[in-house]
Amino acid sequence: MSDADRIDARTAEAGTREPLTGTLIFERGAEESRCVEPPVLDVPSVDLEDVLGGHARAMAPVLPHVTEVELARHYEHLASANFGVDSGFYPLGSCTMKYNPKVDEWACRLPGFARIHPYQPEETVQGALELMWGLQEALAEVAGLPAVSLQPAAGAHGELTGLLTIRAYHTANGDPRRRVLVPDSAHGTNPATVAMCGYEVVQVPSDERGGVDVAALKRLLDIDVAALMLTNPNTLGLFDENILEITSAVHEVGALAYCDGANLNAIMGWSRPGDMGFDALHINLHKTFATPHGGGGPGAGPVAVSDALAPYLPGPVVAQRDGGFAFAYPERSIGRVRSYAGNFGVLVRAYTYIRAVGGDGLRDISGQAVLSANYLKTLLADAWPVPYDRTCMHEFVMSGGPLRKSTGVRTLDVAKRLLDYGIHPPTVYFPLIVDEAMMVEPTETESKETLERFAAVLRRIAEEAAEDSGLLHGAPYSTPVRRLDEAAAVKNADVAWSPGDGSER
Amino acid sequence: MYPKELKYDREHEWVRLDGDVATIGISDFAQDQLGEVVYVDLPSVGEAVSTGESFGEVESVKSVSELFSPISGEIVEVNEALEDAPETVNEDCYNAGWMIKVKVEDTAEVEALMDADDYEAYIAEEA
Numbered sequence: 001m002s003d004a005d006r007i008d009a010r011t012a013e014a015g016t017r018e019p020l021t022g023t024l025i026f027e028r029g030a031e032e033s034r035c036v037e038p039p040v041l042d043v044p045s046v047d048l049e050d051v052l053g054g055h056a057r058a059m060a061p062v063l064p065h066v067t068e069v070e071l072a073r074h075y076e077h078l079a080s081a082n083f084g085v086d087s088g089f090y091p092l093g094s095c096t097m098k099y100n101p102k103v104d105e106w107a108c109r110l111p112g113f114a115r116i117h118p119y120q121p122e123e124t125v126q127g128a129l130e131l132m133w134g135l136q137e138a139l140a141e142v143a144g145l146p147a148v149s150l151q152p153a154a155g156a157h158g159e160l161t162g163l164l165t166i167r168a169y170h171t172a173n174g175d176p177r178r179r180v181l182v183p184d185s186a187h188g189t190n191p192a193t194v195a196m197c198g199y200e201v202v203q204v205p206s207d208e209r210g211g212v213d214v215a216a217l218k219r220l221l222d223i224d225v226a227a228l229m230l231t232n233p234n235t236l237g238l239f240d241e242n243i244l245e246i247t248s249a250v251h252e253v254g255a256l257a258y259c260d261g262a263n264l265n266a267i268m269g270w271s272r273p274g275d276m277g278f279d280a281l282h283i284n285l286h287k288t289f290a291t292p293h294g295g296g297g298p299g300a301g302p303v304a305v306s307d308a309l310a311p312y313l314p315g316p317v318v319a320q321r322d323g324g325f326a327f328a329y330p331e332r333s334i335g336r337v338r339s340y341a342g343n344f345g346v347l348v349r350a351y352t353y354i355r356a357v358g359g360d361g362l363r364d365i366s367g368q369a370v371l372s373a374n375y376l377k378t379l380l381a382d383a384w385p386v387p388y389d390r391t392c393m394h395e396f397v398m399s400g401g402p403l404r405k406s407t408g409v410r411t412l413d414v415a416k417r418l419l420d421y422g423i424h425p426p427t428v429y430f431p432l433i434v435d436e437a438m439m440v441e442p443t444e445t446e447s448k449e450t451l452e453r454f455a456a457v458l459r460r461i462a463e464e465a466a467e468d469s470g471l472l473h474g475a476p477y478s479t480p481v482r483r484l485d486e487a488a489a490v491k492n493a494d495v496a497w498s499p500g501d502g503s504e505r
Numbered sequence: 506m507y508p509k510e511l512k513y514d515r516e517h518e519w520v521r522l523d524g525d526v527a528t529i530g531i532s533d534f535a536q537d538q539l540g541e542v543v544y545v546d547l548p549s550v551g552e553a554v555s556t557g558e559s560f561g562e563v564e565s566v567k568s569v570s571e572l573f574s575p576i577s578g579e580i581v582e583v584n585e586a587l588e589d590a591p592e593t594v595n596e597d598c599y600n601a602g603w604m605i606k607v608k609v610e611d612t613a614e615v616e617a618l619m620d621a622d623d624y625e626a627y628i629a630e631e632a
Binding site for chain 1: 540541543564566567568591
């Protein structure tokens with residue numbers, strides 16, 4: 001079967017989307033085209049060279065010259081080439097690509113939130129401060145940890161902030177200690193955070209049930225250990241059955257327990273990291289509280305900590321003062337980690353989400369996320385094996401190992417083929433402890449029909465692999481671009497436009 | 506899968522000694538575990554490498570892994586073809602997919618590495 005035949009034969013379902021070969025914005029339009037007309041000059045004209053001397057530009061900047069409709073079509077074309085959770089099913093495990101309710105977008109665009117300035121006097125932005133205070137309170141309640149800083153701008157930034165706080169705490173007690181323990185199923189950001197904080201990374205193995213190997217953990221714990229960084233539920237989508245024993249063993253040597261809150265969306269309203277014995281937690285607002293992400297943010301990674309760590313939090317935090325709200329700086333703060341008040345627009349969205357669904361709603365959301373993941377796992381059970389197979393939380397990790405052995409088709413090929421069915425692939429090759437891993441997180445908002453269709457598509461792809469493995473090696477066929485050289489795109493980035501002679505079109 | 510004339514180390518590099526020049530690459534097991542190789546970052550000719558130390562990186566669709574030198578010496582040649590065709594590492598790891606050539610300080614170091622049978626037993630144990 002030729003590639004062309006495959007494209008004809010195999011794109012019927014998704015349809016072929018417009019290829020991304022249009023001209024760049026710089027190559028459209030004409031010199032005389034304008035989108036906006038500048039207003040008539042109503043102040044005295046100034047000779048730029050007189051004023052700027054040698055700093056005046058010798059030539060006009062090379063800007064696009066397009067009409068409004070050309071501009072609109074340019075962005076519409078780019079948008080149509082994109083894929084988001086509003087376009088289709090997006091079960092990208094670990095990333096939690098939840099649907100972002102439109103009410104959040106409405107709220108953050110309210111002029112009282114959108115058109116304020118961070119240098120405005122506090123008495124003129126009391127509503128915004130009250131919102132931040134309310135969010136701190138709500139997050140503290142979900143976390144089971146009393147003090148919150150909304151400063152960090154992303155999950156990994158929250159990790160860094162949390163661990164710096166722990167380091168400051170140990171240092172104040174006379175010794176920052178040397179090592180931080182990280183399980184082998186951890187997000188890659190965990191060991192990176194440890195190294196950034198000047199600690200040595202020590203890996204803790206998983207046991208045969210996919211949790212922390214408690215005996216191994218205990219062997220690694222001593223008074224040189226500053227903290228354990230643990231994701232619970234973990235990256236296999238499993239709740240650690242020994243969590244209380246784990247955190248108490250950590251505390252016994254004077255170390256602290258840090259919770260990577262990436263998977264908080266599975267447990268909010270059901271169990272609280274503070275109650276599990278964790279001392280610090282970061283919360284990915286863009287995951288658990290459904291604010292936009294993907295394509296680079298902005299995110300928000302607030303940190304919640306125990307009373308003992310509270311004095312070290314980065315400021316400003318919002319406090320109640322004289323019947324109103326004001327920025328405050330914790331007493332022994334590690335300092336700022338972000339300019340101004342963090343990613344405020346994201347905070348507004350998260351607060352809106354929390355208030356729109358309420359406490360019971362948050363609990364229902366976690367419950368539904370877990371139910372959907374387990375339903376999907378069961379639907380796929382006979383076709384796609386799950387190592388560490390027990391009741392999962394909000395996500396589960398399948399292995400493409402057997403498929404690869406029988407057909408030579410790898411998980412990457414399966415992921416690419418899913419695109420032809422209009423589905424964003426799950427996370428692949430993570431966590432590293434599962435061979436040919438495919439990590440599926442359906443999220444709570446998908447219908448039973450969507451889950452069933454996804455299961456049917458994955459079964460069909462397994463059949464395709466057996467019938468014609470070449471088909472899968474060549475996928476996708478229907479997307480605006482096919483398989484890209486992602487490594488070259490990063491290593492030899494070409495992001496600046498320069499005028500060409502037209503021959504490259 | 507593991508040519509008899511080569512030597513292997515525990516980090517899954519192979520070594521082929523020719524006089525005092527050792528050619529180094531990664532084993533079939535390593536390329537298979539990595540998956541599709543998309544980038545190979547190699548050092549420059551003239552640089553020194555030491556036993557057990559990193560001499561470069563290999564990036565696959567799964568992960569970025571360090572390359573560890575099984576021996577000490579000076580780099581005399583680098584496989585520049587891998588820059589444009591990193592997938593050669595998957596396709597022909599023992600020949601066209603070689604990575605660096607090193608003028609070795611002590612050929613006994615090469616002799617001390619695992620032979621193909623030992624290496625095969627070693628990876629059977631690891632897997």
